[in-house]
Amino acid sequence: MRMLRPVRLHQALSRTVHTITLPDPDGGAAVWAVETHTMEDHEARLYRDGQRIGAAEMPAGFTVPGGRIEVDAGLYGVTRVHLVTPDGRERRLAPAPGTLEHRRAVLTRDHPRLSRRIAVTAVVILLVNLVLAVPAGIEMVTSIPQVAERFGTFTSPVVLPGWLLGTLTVAGVVAAVERAVTWRYNRIVDAETIWTSL
Incomplete structure (x- = not known):
């Protein structure tokens, strides 16, 4: 099983990782991550606690506890990476440290x-x-x-x-x-x- 690697500086323009922590049915919690390589392919990869468990061509949808993660990307980056709950509410996943989105968010904050x-x-x-x-x-x-x-x-x-x-x-x-x-x-x-x- 492939493990999720940190985003390196030289990958900032081509690779994104977004994460969300969701409760498990057994009472625990897991960190779910979606990885894309927009300049290499048009595939989204799903990870649970750092282990790859699925992949799909974008626009992609992955069923997770509490809903479905929807992913899509264009030429300039990810255009959608949201958890959609059964009642239709949407929550955007957070960019992982090292990604261009995370660096830009830190610049906005600081x-x-x-x-x-x-x-x-x-x-x-x-x-x-x-x-x-x-x-x-x-x-x-x-x-x-x-x-x-x-x-x-x-x-x-x-x-x-x-x-x-x-x-x-x-x-x-x-x-x-x-x-x-x-x-x-x-x-x-x-x-x-x-x-x-x-």
Whole structure:
């Protein structure tokens, strides 16, 4: 039986572990953990007191005492890891020490002002990228012959130098990861991350 290993620093961007302690029917308690390797595969692994007892392709669901743990992930990290009780209530599992989510939560707790500045910067970056992506997206769609015949073509008035385009792309990925690890989502702000996840 495989044992759950601690999350190392070099795994922070690719591996997550979330835990929850649940009472057992016999009166005891067990620590349940869900592990994902979002850059390696799309599988969630379930552990009980550190021992692996199951795995499933995401979106995954595992039956545990008191309900069901539901797990899913996207390109930028885990999007759902919740215990759902029979009456429909949901409780998010806690990020384990060493994970990017845990490190970000500690930063929020210890340096709330810096945390807010990082969050605002991420939103600004994603909105700038979204505004710049709209004309580029229209140009790409109108370059399809069938669309061009019906609606004509469109040339984006915004032409960015390669270095700036690369910088904005990297900044956008970092901003998307920031939004993912802090469990923030907005249909408008995070619209660009939907396209890059396809």
